[in-house]
Amino acid sequence: MAFSADELRVLRRALAVALHPAPLHDEDVQDALLLAASVDEAVREAGRLRAFLLADLARYREALPGSLSGYLELLRDALAAGYDPQADDLAALRALRRNPAASELLARCRILAERSVRARLARVSQATATSAPTGPRARLFALPGGRAADDEPKPNPPAPAERPVPKPSEVFPPRRRPVPPPPPEERAAG
Known part of the structure; x- marks a missing residue:
């Protein structure tokens, strides 16, 4: 600027x-x-x-390989503007490495990609190092319910608090077929 x-x-x-x-x-x-x-x-x-x-x-x-010259020119411009070559760029250049210009650009892109990966790893490790606690570590205490809890006898739950699980037939009673109405003769006699 x-x-x-x-x-x-x-x-x-x-x-x-x-x-x-x-x-x-x-x-x-x-x-x-x-x-x-x-x-x-x-x-x-x-x-x-x-x-x-x-x-x-x-x-x-x-559009490669038909757009080889245009692609190489655009990639050079992008690299000059600070573009980090992506995996797709490296794969395309590997496929075209028989071309001397593509082979030269592949070598340059490999160096730039390696620098980019190293820089990202350095930032990640630096962020991890700064977020790690600097003071002494706090003591850890055992909480109930861990592996040791399996070895201990379990107390019986209080009886009034437990309710039996209802059967499906109790929750959803079976459907009864409707009884057909009696014939008209029986209705009059009854």
Whole structure:
């Protein structure tokens, strides 16, 4: 990202105020807000450009080997912009390693991928080290219900607290077929 001379002047004033707090003129505040908005827009545009470049790279990779020259050029551009080669890139370059340019790029991508993995592992191990307790470890106490509880005799549960489990026939009584009404002759006699 490049700043114009006016933007550098605004940035320098903002940094001076951050280091040595002093009241600001309204014009300085407006200039700083405009610069912040410009920087935010440049960051958003860089994100959009990166997303477009990565999508384009994926399209070219899927069209290999027919798109070899375009893919290699896009991959070089992406690497120059700080892209870490992915497993798909390494696999595609391995398949194309008979091409001298692809073979050269494969060697470069392997180095970059290894550095990226090492950096991630270092961050993970550093995060693990900082989250580990630094003081003495607390004593652990046995809680009831563990393996030792199996060896001990179990007390009988109180009788009133236990209710028998009902049978399914008690919960859902069987359906009785409806009895057909008696014939009309029996009704009159009865």
